[in-house]
Amino acid sequence: MSRLAELQRDLQSAAVAVAHAERTLATHPNVPSVLATLRTIQNHRASLEEQFFAAADEFGLDACGYRIELEGHTASIAGLTAVLGTFQKIFTTVYDALENGPKKTAKNSAETIEATTLGFAYTFPGSVGVMMTLANDRMLFEAKLDNAMGKTFDLIRANDSEELQYLSEVVGIPAVRLVHQWAEENVKAGFGADIVWRRDDVVKREVRVQAPEIAQKAAIIRAMRAHETAVVVGELLDVDILEHTFRMKVSDRIIQGTFDGAITSKKPAQLPKTYQATLQIMQKVVADESGHEQIDYFLVGLESPPGPPVFLTDLSDHDS
Incomplete structure (x- = not known):
């Protein structure tokens, strides 16, 4: 995994370099060399990210990018950790429901938690977000984890009571309650979300929801x-x-x-x-x-x- 760790460090360094170049460009907007430097660094970072996805795939890891969308304000640490933590709980609870049947409470076994724990990889430059990885055994767990992430994305995307009702029958009420918690946390923080589930250069699932949509979802589930x-x-x-x-x-x-x-x-x-x-x-x-x-x-x-x-x-x- 040393190559993967090396790429993670390089990506973090590249993110710092991009941020510095963006600040320099803001101070000197009419200097062509500054813009050229920024583009060079951005291209280098994009190349590093492609290498990271390929290396992660070699090690049996899928990647999940979670980007916070903001509307003219900064993100709080409390808000960021809350929505990421609840997203993890939704995914784990959905996986458990699909494997063992919907339950009455969101209590998951140690084995389920271990199988679904997302690991931190690196942060994004120029925005608030993180790239996470998940061990996805190509022989044993691939279909199970992909199905669970797919249903997690369906829950986050769904914005009408009929679809949420159908999903509650599949994944259980505890998972829908966690989606409501996630929605309320986003509403409180003023967040939207752009989430991508991928393997190497293939995007398997993607969902993007803006703050007003998330607020609507919270209201629908509250009345459901x-x-x-x-x-x-x-x-x-x-x-x-x-x-x-x-x-x-x-x-x-x-x-x-x-x-x-x-x-x-x-x-x-x-x-x-x-x-x-x-x-x-x-x-x-x-x-x-x-x-x-x-x-x-x-x-x-x-x-x-x-x-x-x-x-x-x-x-x-x-x-x-």
């Missing part, structure tokens, strides 16, 4: 209610035929909700009794200011359990 269908086994405790409400013990918690045709005079239910229940679950993606998570349950149907009470879907707050 995700829905899913779950099959559980639990003890039906109470039914109100007039109000069309029910209470059921599932695992270690009591859930309550509504129903329509699941329980009628022609389809009576016994109390208390263990059933296999099909539920439609509606959940506010972003909790209110008190931290309360609003979850609504609609009972679609009841059946006798296929065997001993085994929970097919865990509705508790713990990961399966």
